[in-house]
Amino acid sequence: MAEEIRRVAGETPSSSSSPSSPSISQTRWAWPSVLRWIPTSTEGIIAAEKRLLSLVKTGYVQEQVNIGSGPPGSKISWFRSTSKESRFINTVTFDSKESNSPTLVMVHGYGASQGFFYRNFDALADRFRIVAIDQLGWGGSSRPDFTCKSTEETEEWFIDSFEEWRKAKNLSNFVLLGHSFGGYIAAKYALKHPEHIQHLILVGPAGFTSETDKSSEWVTKFRATWKGMIFNHLWESGFTPQKIIRGLGPWGPDLVRRYTSARFGSYSTGDVLSEAESTLFTDYIYHTLAAKASGELCLKYIFSFGALARKPLLQSASLWKVPTTFIYGYHDWMNYQGAQQAREDMKVPCDIIRVPQAGHFVFIDNTSGFHSAVFHACRRILSPDNNSENLPLPESLISA
Numbered sequence: 001m002a003e004e005i006r007r008v009a010g011e012t013p014s015s016s017s018s019p020s021s022p023s024i025s026q027t028r029w030a031w032p033s034v035l036r037w038i039p040t041s042t043e044g045i046i047a048a049e050k051r052l053l054s055l056v057k058t059g060y061v062q063e064q065v066n067i068g069s070g071p072p073g074s075k076i077s078w079f080r081s082t083s084k085e086s087r088f089i090n091t092v093t094f095d096s097k098e099s100n101s102p103t104l105v106m107v108h109g110y111g112a113s114q115g116f117f118y119r120n121f122d123a124l125a126d127r128f129r130i131v132a133i134d135q136l137g138w139g140g141s142s143r144p145d146f147t148c149k150s151t152e153e154t155e156e157w158f159i160d161s162f163e164e165w166r167k168a169k170n171l172s173n174f175v176l177l178g179h180s181f182g183g184y185i186a187a188k189y190a191l192k193h194p195e196h197i198q199h200l201i202l203v204g205p206a207g208f209t210s211e212t213d214k215s216s217e218w219v220t221k222f223r224a225t226w227k228g229m230i231f232n233h234l235w236e237s238g239f240t241p242q243k244i245i246r247g248l249g250p251w252g253p254d255l256v257r258r259y260t261s262a263r264f265g266s267y268s269t270g271d272v273l274s275e276a277e278s279t280l281f282t283d284y285i286y287h288t289l290a291a292k293a294s295g296e297l298c299l300k301y302i303f304s305f306g307a308l309a310r311k312p313l314l315q316s317a318s319l320w321k322v323p324t325t326f327i328y329g330y331h332d333w334m335n336y337q338g339a340q341q342a343r344e345d346m347k348v349p350c351d352i353i354r355v356p357q358a359g360h361f362v363f364i365d366n367t368s369g370f371h372s373a374v375f376h377a378c379r380r381i382l383s384p385d386n387n388s389e390n391l392p393l394p395e396s397l398i399s400a
Helices: 024-029 042-053 153-167 181-192 214-223 227-236 241-247 247-261 275-290 294-300 313-319 337-344 366-379
Strands: 001-005 060-068 087-094 103-107 131-132 172-178 198-204 324-329 350-355
Touching: 024 350, 042 060, 042 087, 042 275, 060 153, 131 153, 153 181, 153 294, 172 181, 181 198, 181 313, 198 247, 198 366, 214 227, 227 294, 241 247, 241 275, 247 275, 247 313, 324 366, 337 350, 350 366
Parallel strands: 103 131, 103 172, 172 198, 198 324, 324 350
Antiparallel strands: 001 060, 060 087, 087 131
């Protein structure tokens, strides 16, 4: 069911995956007469992933998990085609340093992939067996043609592909963590398949703000302007930021480098990305963004312009069946007040934690604060016999 690539902790990377060696994209840029306009491929993504994960000390297994061509009996394949080609989910697994540890499944957000959690794998592997994925249509996973035509179809595309992956991995009774758009999908999955999840952790989740919220009034006013009408038209036509990167061809990596340098120092606690780390991360981000458009095209069906949910999670709060913890960076542009509204209708335990000195990418901006929040969220699971229910929130964190 899976093609595996194993890397053992402490193993010396080959020259092709060494942080000091030139990346695939760098090599091609040196020879503009022979490189393609968009210098990436699935192989390039996996190679960039290996280089980035060489920064992680914990050993891991990378595999391509076969999920078939679509859910059995479903009218919706991963793409509408007569070929019925099997698809796969790119997966990395880090075994815990403790025996019998709970499993933590990590799902990335929009425009990202599992490698964005590279700063967290070592610390979290102290207490969990970690399984991180690239969602279908993202990162190193299959990128089928995206032909969904509605919000319902689009949600099923992600939820059902995740369920087929779960079956292939024979997983159950796990902690599910999702960031941003991945938080939206994780929450929707938990509503449909709550029996598999011990605890749900939503990190800066999208989908709790709708067009009817007062906080969205600025979007309505902006849409009425000529600039707003142009941006709204681009949104509804399926335009994505990735198209800009592809359009720039061999100059795309420089745009990504500028973004990485500007963004991931904004809210840092002082543990800023080193030059070597930034180079590896930038190269990885470029490859995942520049590859074939697939999952990214979901955007207009899940959200209207302004990242306002077409089917807000608030509407389902009373149906929640899984204990949940929300984690937000203190400067997160996702509004934690949506989670507060949802908690009022939830019939399960729900905590909301804010992490200081962090923005939307809280797990990169303040890694120690993020890890403390995750461990606190799972205190009942990690220490079931130690009266963990009453453990206070660490002083470095803020309860909302």
